[in-house]
Amino acid sequence: MVASASxxxxxxxxxxDIKRAVTRITHEILEKNRNSDDLVLIGIPTRGDELAxxxxxxxxxxxxxxxxxxxxxITMYRDDLRMRPARGLEPTSIPEDIxxxxxxLVDDVLMSGRTIRAALDALNDHGRPRAVQLAVLVDRGHRExxxxxxxxxxxLPTSMSERVQVRLSLxxxxxxxxxxxxxxx
Amino acid sequence: xKHLLSTRDLSREDATLILDTAQELLAVAERPVKKLPxxxxxxxxxxxxxxxxxxxxSFEAAAKRLSAxxxxxxxxxxxxxxxxxxxxxxxxxxxxxxxxVVIRHSASGAPxxxxxxQWMRGAVVNAGDGTHEHPTQALLDAFTMRRHLGELDGKNxxxxxxxxxxxxxxxxxxxxxxxGANVTLVxxxxxFPVGIETWPVATSYNLDASLESADAVMMLRVQNERMNASxxxxxxxxxxxxxxxxxxxxxxxxxxxxxxxxPMNRGMEITADVADSDRSVIVEQVTxxxxxxxxxxxLLLSGSQTxxxxxx
Amino acid sequence: xxxxxxNAKLFGESEVNVLIEGxxxxxxxxxxxxxxxxxxxIDATGLVLLPGLVDLHTHLREPGREDAETVATGTRAAARxxxxxxxxxxxxxxxxxxxxxxxxxxxxxxxxxxxxxxxIGAVTVGLNGTQLSELGAMADSAxxxxxxxxxxxxxxxxxxxxxxxxxxxxxxxxxxxxxxEPRLTEGAQMNEGPLSGELGLTGWPAVAEEAIIARDVLLxxxxxxxxxxxxxxTRGSVEILRWAKSRGINVTAEVTPHHLLLDDxxxxxxxPIYKVNPPLRSKDDVLAVRExxxxxxxxxVATDHAPHPMEDKECEWQVAAFGMLGLETALSVVQxxxxxxxxxxxxxxxxxxxxxxxxxxRIDHHGRPLAAGEPANLVLFDPAATRVVxxxxxxxxxxxxPYAGIELPGRVVHTLLRGSxxxxxxxLTEGAQA
Numbered sequence: 018m019v020a021s022a023s024x025x026x027x028x029x030x031x032x033x034d035i036k037r038a039v040t041r042i043t044h045e046i047l048e049k050n051r052n053s054d055d056l057v058l059i060g061i062p063t064r065g066d067e068l069a070x071x072x073x074x075x076x077x078x079x080x081x082x083x084x085x086x087x088x089x090x091i092t093m094y095r096d097d098l099r100m101r102p103a104r105g106l107e108p109t110s111i112p113e114d115i116x117x118x119x120x121x122l123v124d125d126v127l128m129s130g131r132t133i134r135a136a137l138d139a140l141n142d143h144g145r146p147r148a149v150q151l152a153v154l155v156d157r158g159h160r161e162x163x164x165x166x167x168x169x170x171x172x173l174p175t176s177m178s179e180r181v182q183v184r185l186s187l188x189x190x191x192x193x194x195x196x197x198x199x200x201x202x
Numbered sequence: 203x204k205h206l207l208s209t210r211d212l213s214r215e216d217a218t219l220i221l222d223t224a225q226e227l228l229a230v231a232e233r234p235v236k237k238l239p240x241x242x243x244x245x246x247x248x249x250x251x252x253x254x255x256x257x258x259x260s261f262e263a264a265a266k267r268l269s270a271x272x273x274x275x276x277x278x279x280x281x282x283x284x285x286x287x288x289x290x291x292x293x294x295x296x297x298x299x300x301x302x303v304v305i306r307h308s309a310s311g312a313p314x315x316x317x318x319x320q321w322m323r324g325a326v327v328n329a330g331d332g333t334h335e336h337p338t339q340a341l342l343d344a345f346t347m348r349r350h351l352g353e354l355d356g357k358n359x360x361x362x363x364x365x366x367x368x369x370x371x372x373x374x375x376x377x378x379x380x381x382g383a384n385v386t387l388v389x390x391x392x393x394f395p396v397g398i399e400t401w402p403v404a405t406s407y408n409l410d411a412s413l414e415s416a417d418a419v420m421m422l423r424v425q426n427e428r429m430n431a432s433x434x435x436x437x438x439x440x441x442x443x444x445x446x447x448x449x450x451x452x453x454x455x456x457x458x459x460x461x462x463x464x465p466m467n468r469g470m471e472i473t474a475d476v477a478d479s480d481r482s483v484i485v486e487q488v489t490x491x492x493x494x495x496x497x498x499x500x501l502l503l504s505g506s507q508t509x510x511x512x513x514x
Numbered sequence: 515x516x517x518x519x520x521n522a523k524l525f526g527e528s529e530v531n532v533l534i535e536g537x538x539x540x541x542x543x544x545x546x547x548x549x550x551x552x553x554x555x556i557d558a559t560g561l562v563l564l565p566g567l568v569d570l571h572t573h574l575r576e577p578g579r580e581d582a583e584t585v586a587t588g589t590r591a592a593a594r595x596x597x598x599x600x601x602x603x604x605x606x607x608x609x610x611x612x613x614x615x616x617x618x619x620x621x622x623x624x625x626x627x628x629x630x631x632x633x634i635g636a637v638t639v640g641l642n643g644t645q646l647s648e649l650g651a652m653a654d655s656a657x658x659x660x661x662x663x664x665x666x667x668x669x670x671x672x673x674x675x676x677x678x679x680x681x682x683x684x685x686x687x688x689x690x691x692x693x694x695e696p697r698l699t700e701g702a703q704m705n706e707g708p709l710s711g712e713l714g715l716t717g718w719p720a721v722a723e724e725a726i727i728a729r730d731v732l733l734x735x736x737x738x739x740x741x742x743x744x745x746x747x748t749r750g751s752v753e754i755l756r757w758a759k760s761r762g763i764n765v766t767a768e769v770t771p772h773h774l775l776l777d778d779x780x781x782x783x784x785x786p787i788y789k790v791n792p793p794l795r796s797k798d799d800v801l802a803v804r805e806x807x808x809x810x811x812x813x814x815v816a817t818d819h820a821p822h823p824m825e826d827k828e829c830e831w832q833v834a835a836f837g838m839l840g841l842e843t844a845l846s847v848v849q850x851x852x853x854x855x856x857x858x859x860x861x862x863x864x865x866x867x868x869x870x871x872x873x874x875x876r877i878d879h880h881g882r883p884l885a886a887g888e889p890a891n892l893v894l895f896d897p898a899a900t901r902v903v904x905x906x907x908x909x910x911x912x913x914x915x916p917y918a919g920i921e922l923p924g925r926v927v928h929t930l931l932r933g934s935x936x937x938x939x940x941x942l943t944e945g946a947q948a
Contacts, residue, residue: 093238093239093268094238099505103500103502103504104505105222109226109229142237143235210712287825288830307830309830310715311714311784314784315830318785331714332715333716334715335714369714372712395711397707
């Protein structure tokens with residue numbers, strides 16, 4: 018089964034596509050938020066934090082000043098804790114006081130919206146941002162909550178039975194890629 | 203992990219998971235909102251058959267920071283020989299829908315009894331049972347050591363005092379060995395249990411010989427009544443041979459830390475100046491206790507529903 | 515009333531028929547009674563024929579703890595285990611330290627149709643270890659007491675023990691010592707060893723038993739009296755006994771079925787069903803007591819049947835009562851540990867569980883040879899049967915059975931007390947439940 022699933026894997030984004038998407042998201046964020054002084058990028062582990070770091074680096078390059086970024090683990094805010102085995106926590110590091118700032122949450126894949134719902138709750142316990150925006154590398158649809166992304170690298174219409182796999186060089190020790198596996202024959 | 207009864211049966215993976223989780227949870231105390239919604243709607247009962255304000259408060263703070271409902275059930279008056287039996291209490295707690303019971307008991311094995319009985323279904327956390335174990339104390343000690351010394355593999359930990367009657371010594375001996383540390387227990391021969399040679403530790407009767415290579419020294423509380431039972435001749439002789447004082451601290455390596463699970467007998471096993479010195483991490487142990495207990499409660503209670511229950 | 519038992523294996527060996535008339539064996543041997551017309555004929559093919567068992571160490575709990583056991587229920591349990599006589603320990607409430615109490619127990623035993631009851635008298639008043647009970651009065655009473663014991667407590671005062679040993683010589687009594695040095699066992703919960711250290715349970719060291727046995731055999735030698743050692747449990751105790759007997763000291767010793775089978779590893783789960791005094795010992799001690807029983811150093815098996823109500827066992831180990839049931843499983847445990855291992859023969863079992871305890875307790879109607887003219891007290895046991903022990907399948911009022919859930923060999927099929935069935939086809943008879 019594993020073999021057949023991987024046979025069906027199709028790569029939809031490669032390293033170059035992802036680099037372009039990050040660059041585009043960076044510019045869109047800067048376009049929407051003219052004053053980059055107020056921006057804080059917060060990624061959701063495990064891959065959102067790597068993406069947030071990349072966007073912050075790109076942004077620092079474009080703006081010629083350091084844009085801070087951090088990570089926010091949402092495990093303790095999940096709504097499905099009772100239904101899954103307990104898991105370890107990922108690091109949370111909020112780089113600065115977020116009161117009055119514009120926080121851009123960064124995640125790899127947006128689907129049900131439940132992770133973002135948990136992230137909004139978690140963020141709330143760290144302070145009161147002026148605004149919260151959402152950037153994702155892939156939006157694959159199937160929303161279960163009224164949540165949408167402000168910045169999307171790639172819209173990928175998928176079926177529920179398919180699985181979207183994002184690989185990033187630091188987190189996964191592999192070339193950047195987005196692949197879809199599974200689904201109907 | 204369904205229960206936390208002893209460190210002896212805790213795997214290295216589980217112990218590390220608890221410590222890593224506690225590491226993340228430590229930051230919660232620094233946040234504007236010191237609370238997580240994780241255990242909302244869950245009920246945790248602190249069932250204390252022995253007075254231990256510090257341990258109870260630590261568990262209570264941990265449970266509340268995870269948004270659990272906490273019921274404090276002090277059974278001290280009813281104790282063991284009189285009043286309601288543990289069985290009846292457990293049945294009551296089950297009827298109240300307790301998701302976890304944190305139990306402190308003067309009888310060794312009482313948490314095992316609760317966990318293995320059919321009286322209640324919740325998770326059981328041993329908060330100290332008789333002269334058996336006190337696993338969360340050992341976890342917070344290991345956590346504190348890790349913060350100061352890094353990973354515990356190969357570290358030399360010296361634990362000094364009444365090993366025979368100490369649940370803290372037992373739990374630390376097993377846990378620290380599991381985590382790869384070299385543990386040396388130091389005690390007068392009378393206060394070592396029979397069969398100590400089967401423990402995964404080194405033993406010594408000589409405190410001075412053990413100090414130089416130590417990365418951490420943990421002093422155990424020695425109760426005065428042990429003297430009356432002839433375990434040692436006098437308090438003065440005990441502290442001369444096994445107490446930690448400034449001269450002994452001077453023999454320690456610069457990075458070495460001094461620990462005590464509390465409550466301390468100042469002047470007996472530890473002098474006041476050592477307890478209050480900057481070598482001492484005794485107050486920090488208390489802070490870390492909350493984070494470690496949060497980690498334990500989180501790991502035991504989240505995902506505690508059975509797969510069948512989820513499907514239905 | 516006559517009974518013909520056909521094809522029973524006498525001591526597990528040759529097949530015999532037994533003809534019983536009234537309360538007496540009238541003939542025994544191959545082919546006996548084939549032409550006689552007995553009122554009842556029992557086909558005992560495959561069953562081992564032994565004399566009715568005698569238990570020198572039973573706690574019947576009456577008077578005082580009738581919630582745990584009564585003379586009536588305890589004797590029924592005994593019958594189901596193949597016993598025809600049990601010695602009732604003195605630690606009742608009130609203590610059996612006067613002629614009045616021992617006569618009460620004796621009378622209750624006579625009223626029970628299941629098994630004879632021979633009371634044991636307390637050595638000291640109230641088992642308090644300070645003042646001798648009226649040993650002579652109990653000896654002269656209707657109960658005819660010959661065995662004296664403070665069982666549950668040790669007669670630890672050396673002078674008192676010496677006096678007791680001397681005093682009972684006047685009526686050929688014996689002191690049955692519960693060997694436990696009290697200061698070495700304060701708060702003791704389990705065998706002292708690596709596991710007690712690990713579990714944080716106060717240790718009950720072997721030396722606390724051995725030191726008392728060593729002292730007592732020397733006292734018995736010094737005063738030329740008769741000593742019986744209760745529930746011996748350690749290798750060291752066996753060695754001291756062996757030495758004492760080699761010196762000709764007049765000492766006998768018992769081992770319980772549970773010390774023949776169970777070891778202290780069972781304590782690991784803190785289940786108080788395994789809490790007993792003396793405690794379950796190491797595997798090496800288990801082997802040593804088996805060897806001691808096999809070579810005759812240990813004279814008898816005695817159950818130390820100790821019923822306790824559920825609430826005294828469904829609790830924290832430290833507060834749970836000491837003791838376990840034993841009457842209904844004793845012969846099976848002996849088969850498993852001594853017969854099935856080839857250590858002893860059924861003839862030796864008959865000595866250790868019938869003849870020897872009767873001789874030590876100085877009773878003359880039990881523990882007799884299986885011969886014409888002898889009282890018809892006997893048990894027929896099926897060694898080929900097996901059963902998974904069910905704690906609720908008992909005549910005892912209590913359920914503290916440490917063998918519950920495990921498979922034991924053998925089954926008591928018939929027990930006869932003075933020519934009457936107390937157990938027939940594995941069931942208590944009406945006569946035994948009167």
